[in-house]
Amino acid sequence: xxTFHFTIDEQQSGQRIDKLLSGLMTDVSRxxxxxxxxxxxxxxxxxxxxxxxxCQASDNIQVVVPEPEPLEVRPETMDxxxxxxxxxxxxxxxxxxMVVHPAPGHMSGTLVNGLLAHCNDLxxxxxxxxxxxxxxxxxxxxxxxxxxxxxxxxDSLVQQLKAKTTVRKYKAIVHGSFEHNQGxxxxxxxxxxxxxxxxxxxxxxxxxxxxxxxxxxxxHFTFVECQLVTGRTHQIRVHMKYIDHPVAGDPKxxxxxxxxxxxxxxxxxxxxxxxxxxxxxxxxxxxxPDDMETLLHGLRNHIY
Numbered sequence: 613x614x615t616f617h618f619t620i621d622e623q624q625s626g627q628r629i630d631k632l633l634s635g636l637m638t639d640v641s642r643x644x645x646x647x648x649x650x651x652x653x654x655x656x657x658x659x660x661x662x663x664x665x666x667c668q669a670s671d672n673i674q675v676v677v678p679e680p681e682p683l684e685v686r687p688e689t690m691d692x693x694x695x696x697x698x699x700x701x702x703x704x705x706x707x708x709x710m711v712v713h714p715a716p717g718h719m720s721g722t723l724v725n726g727l728l729a730h731c732n733d734l735x736x737x738x739x740x741x742x743x744x745x746x747x748x749x750x751x752x753x754x755x756x757x758x759x760x761x762x763x764x765x766x767d768s769l770v771q772q773l774k775a776k777t778t779v780r781k782y783k784a785i786v787h788g789s790f791e792h793n794q795g796x797x798x799x800x801x802x803x804x805x806x807x808x809x810x811x812x813x814x815x816x817x818x819x820x821x822x823x824x825x826x827x828x829x830x831x832h833f834t835f836v837e838c839q840l841v842t843g844r845t846h847q848i849r850v851h852m853k854y855i856d857h858p859v860a861g862d863p864k865x866x867x868x869x870x871x872x873x874x875x876x877x878x879x880x881x882x883x884x885x886x887x888x889x890x891x892x893x894x895x896x897x898x899x900x901p902d903d904m905e906t907l908l909h910g911l912r913n914h915i916y
Contacts, residue, residue, distance in 0.1 A: 620671040630663040690726035700765040700889050705898045708754040708875045713742045735766035754901050755880025768888030779884030780840040785877035786857040794825040797851040801844040811846045813854045820844045822851045830911040
């Protein structure tokens with residue numbers, strides 16, 4: 613553990629503390645500084661502050677940088693729902709509530725822990741934390757995920773994602789009624805400037821395209837299919853909020869008054885890609901899980 617102390621002068625006054633510290637601590641990135649602030653390792657005049665705090669002359673800043681946790685990921689036996697597996701790829705149906713890969717402070721109970729116990733031949737391109745992981749779905753989103761079992765397969769699947777040739781269709785229950793039966797949302801997504809833990813539609817973002825199709829209409833909700841063209845972080849959740857139809861149960865982008873589900877009512881139902889070795893087109897489909905089916909039953913019977 614290292615502790616740093618800084619006193620702010622007139623020239624530095626008025627700067628955001630995260631930007632200032634990333635300049636003063638040359639081997640620490642701004643995102644790392646923001647993490648230290650969020651984790652309450654930064655104090656100004658003995659008080660905790662936010663990353664947006666504007667420094668004042670004579671401020672005394674203390675920064676405590678904890679020792680990095682050892683990055684050891686241990687296999688954990690789990691009852692994984694493996695849909696398909698061969699020597700190159702694996703397709704798994706991830707349950708809602710499961711994190712895809714470990715992170716410092718959360719090193720167990722993830723899909724990767726389970727995969728390591730299931731097989732020992734995952735690709736190593738993404739290192740010890742994310743072996744085999746080509747793409748992710750959020751913790752509280754359920755559904756299909758493709759996993760690479762060697763580096764050749766990993767490279768192939770990543771190139772297919774970049775070329776936008778994979779098929780990724782989701783089912784979602786969203787708030788409100790749609791005026792149109794189908795449409796396309798073409799709106800760039802990037803980090804929310806007001807809350808770095810969120811994504812948002814922003815001119816500074818990267819290209820993001822989602823096709824949607826109405827499947828069923830209810831009193832105050834709609835059941836939709838969303839097809840990803842691109843794969844930005846939280847893309848469907850952000851795009852649905854952007855068109856005023858946030859996903860039901862979404863704690864980050866949706867309203868508090870919503871349907872009774874533990875996490876967003878979003879399921880990765882269809883996954884298609886070209887096999888990295890044979891070139892065969894593979895497509896997999898898994899119906900929505902029981903919790904979403906229960907919500908649909910309730911909506912059809914006007915319970916919600």
